[in-house]
Amino acid sequence: MPLLASVSGIRGVFGDGLDPAVLVRYASAFAGWVRQRAEGTPLVVVGRDGRDTGDVCARIVTATLQSCGCDVVDGGLATTPTVAMGVLKHEADGAIILSASHNPAPWNALKLLSGTSEFLSPDEGAEVLDLAExxxxxxxxxxxxxxxxxxxxxxxxxxxxxxxxxxxxILLHKEDNQTGDYAII
Structure with missing residues (x-):
């Protein structure tokens, strides 16, 4: 399965296109992008959904961000809107959410948020993709x-x-989301 890298995120099947080296490459690029904009040490929030690979992916991403000079707040198991709220709570410079949303369970993805708690703009996303090179x-x-x-x-x-x-x-029933739990959106 090919890796899908676009301005809206980096998606793939873990072990088949999305692997630790890919996670390190894109997390370090995001760290570089955030460092270019931050005053002082950047702060990045990391959160994930309940996919089987979410925990290992989050640990790889977290260690990579730290290795690239970013302080990290690990939000653990959290929905995309909850991680976005974490950016506001901590006045963070950005966030990485590990969630492939509607894609089947073998998939995972890096979704990137700016310090305004919004998904990166097309231009910002392109900058991160360029840095990944x-x-x-x-x-x-x-x-x-x-x-x-x-x-x-x-x-x-x-x-x-x-x-x-x-x-x-809106409270989603547990069968309606990947975590197998209730989700508040």
Missing amino acids: AGPESFTVPHDRVGAYRQDDLLPYHIDEILETGTKT
């Missing part, structure tokens, strides 16, 4: 600049924000 070694930092790591369950914050704003929510 440079290779991860272009963005790796010395040992004394490796980024910090912390975990934060983002769901309570997302729920509180919904309740505070009075926004109507």
Whole structure:
């Protein structure tokens, strides 16, 4: 299965086009892109859906971001909107969401968000794709600049924000999403 790399994300079947080297290449490119825009040490939120490969992919992406000088907030198992709220909560410079949305379970993907908590624009996405051609070694930092790591369950914050704003929510039944649990959108 070929890897699908576009301005809207990087998608593929884990072990068949999407592998650790690909995750490192694109996560390091995103780290380089974020570092170009951040004042000081960039902060990136990482979250994932419940796919079988989500945890291992998230750990590879997290370690790569740290190796490229980004501090990381690991939001763990979280929906795309919840990770987006995590960007706002932590005033992060961006986020990587590991989720292939509607694609079958063997698929996984990197979805990239900017510091405004929005998906990258076509131009921004193209910049990350261009940076990926440079290779991860272009963005790796010395040992004394490796980024910090912390975990934060983002769901309570997302729920509180919904309740505070009075926004109507839709609760998806567990068979309607990849996590096998209920999802708030």
